[in-house]
Amino acid sequence: MATNSSLIIDNIGSLITNDPALGAGPLGIITNAAVVITNGVVEAVCPSDTGADTRIDADGACVLPGFVDSHTHLVFAGDRSEEFTARMAGRPYDGGGIRVTTDATRNTPTAELDRLVRQRLLEAHHAGTTTIEIKSGYGLNVADEARSLDIASTYTPETTFLGAHLLPAEYGGRADDYIDLVCNDMLTAAAPNARWIDAFCETGAFDADQCRAVLEAGKKAGLGLRLHGNQLGTGPGVQLAVECGCASVDHCTHLTDDDIEALANSDTVATFLPAADFSTRQPYPDARRLIDAGASVAIASNCNPGSSYTTSISFCIALAVREMHMTIDEAVQAVTLGGAAALHRTDIGRLTPGSAGHATILDAPTHHHLAYRPGVPLIRQTIGPLGTLATTLGGPWERGLVERATGIQSGDPPGRDAST
Numbered sequence: 001m002a003t004n005s006s007l008i009i010d011n012i013g014s015l016i017t018n019d020p021a022l023g024a025g026p027l028g029i030i031t032n033a034a035v036v037i038t039n040g041v042v043e044a045v046c047p048s049d050t051g052a053d054t055r056i057d058a059d060g061a062c063v064l065p066g067f068v069d070s071h072t073h074l075v076f077a078g079d080r081s082e083e084f085t086a087r088m089a090g091r092p093y094d095g096g097g098i099r100v101t102t103d104a105t106r107n108t109p110t111a112e113l114d115r116l117v118r119q120r121l122l123e124a125h126h127a128g129t130t131t132i133e134i135k136s137g138y139g140l141n142v143a144d145e146a147r148s149l150d151i152a153s154t155y156t157p158e159t160t161f162l163g164a165h166l167l168p169a170e171y172g173g174r175a176d177d178y179i180d181l182v183c184n185d186m187l188t189a190a191a192p193n194a195r196w197i198d199a200f201c202e203t204g205a206f207d208a209d210q211c212r213a214v215l216e217a218g219k220k221a222g223l224g225l226r227l228h229g230n231q232l233g234t235g236p237g238v239q240l241a242v243e244c245g246c247a248s249v250d251h252c253t254h255l256t257d258d259d260i261e262a263l264a265n266s267d268t269v270a271t272f273l274p275a276a277d278f279s280t281r282q283p284y285p286d287a288r289r290l291i292d293a294g295a296s297v298a299i300a301s302n303c304n305p306g307s308s309y310t311t312s313i314s315f316c317i318a319l320a321v322r323e324m325h326m327t328i329d330e331a332v333q334a335v336t337l338g339g340a341a342a343l344h345r346t347d348i349g350r351l352t353p354g355s356a357g358h359a360t361i362l363d364a365p366t367h368h369h370l371a372y373r374p375g376v377p378l379i380r381q382t383i384g385p386l387g388t389l390a391t392t393l394g395g396p397w398e399r400g401l402v403e404r405a406t407g408i409q410s411g412d413p414p415g416r417d418a419s420t
């Protein structure tokens with residue numbers, strides 16, 4: 001990126017700043033606006049041109065902060081479309097297919113795994129995402145968990161060690177031995193490339209004591225805490241996350257009154273993953289009750305090959321509005337400010353002076369269209385780092401992705417050496 005570069009996006013019909021002091025309503029909306037981004041940082045939100053180096057004419061469209069996708073599992077190989085097809089024909093989801101992905105991931109060379117991650121990052125970029133969290137969790141041994149985080153950390157600072165995703169087959173019947181490995185050798189290998197630690201607290205995965213051990217070990221190693229909980233039924237996940245001071249507890253599909261009260265009285269963000277509930281034919285979370293009780297909420301894609309193979313935050317917004325009774329303003333805030341809060345970030349998720357210059361330009365006059373026109377590709381352009389991270393993908397359709405993301409025909413790979 002050139003130094004001292006400045007960009008103005010002007011002729012914006014509706015600019016969402018996410019700062020009520022700057023504009024109307026909770027989203028701080030300014031009409032007929034412009035935003036000036038200098039060296040990747042928002043310099044000004046203003047009504048007129050300032051002589052920037054580059055100009056983008058929004059032509060009356062809505063501009064909003066780039067989406068913050070605070071929960072993904074992008075480092076994987078293989079696909080599980082057959083499992084999805086069988087599920088749609090009536091077979092219930094139990095999380096067991098994670099082992100299928102683990103086998104495929106372990107058996108895939110690093111350069112290919114890296115290429116798959118870049119391909120998904122480009123897809124997310126096209127869908128308006130500018131900050132993305134990436135978890136490990138399909139290696140489930142020391143070398144492959146470390147390798148997954150090494151790849152993820154090339155592309156995002158928001159990396160999460162999820163060794164406690166599911167018990168690998170070779171540890172069948174020895175869950176405590178596996179947790180011991182996760183808390184010691186695996187954590188030691190993973191920690192240098194991880195910002196966060198996470199565990200899957202669910203019947204069929206790990207219980208509260210096992211997850212607590214993982215979180216405590218991670219905290220001791222200097223990692224921030226997150227937890228998967230309450231996806232398939234009520235359970236101890238939410239209470240454990242609040243007790244441990246997790247930044248976020250993710251899924252929250254099945255909540256008791258006590259869970260709602262605990263979240264409302266905590267700093268832990270409840271992150272909804274409605275595309276997973278869609279793909280597993282689960283009920284949707286009762287977002288309305290949680291928000292009305294005063295809890296902080298986020299929405300993320302949970303992109304993974306088993307239960308939510310989508311990078312589309314717009315799709316998640318539409319689900320949250322239609323199925324979870326969130327207002328469109330709440331849903332848009334949950335994928336911007338909410339995602340930022342779930343990652344303990346204050347520099348993203350808003351378009352205010354001093355914040356990151358990450359913006360999404362819609363092919364629509366207002367943000368309402370994100371829910372009003374479900375399934376329509378309304379992201380005209382994304383201004384953010386993910387599109388430039390992942391050039392030189394191989395096949396024709398992949399090159400098309402790169403060209404649309406970057407506006408350039410080809411380039412040197414900023415990613416990893418293909419020989420690794």
Ligand SMILES: [Zn+2]
Nearest residue numbers: 071073228302
């Ligand atoms: Zn997940």
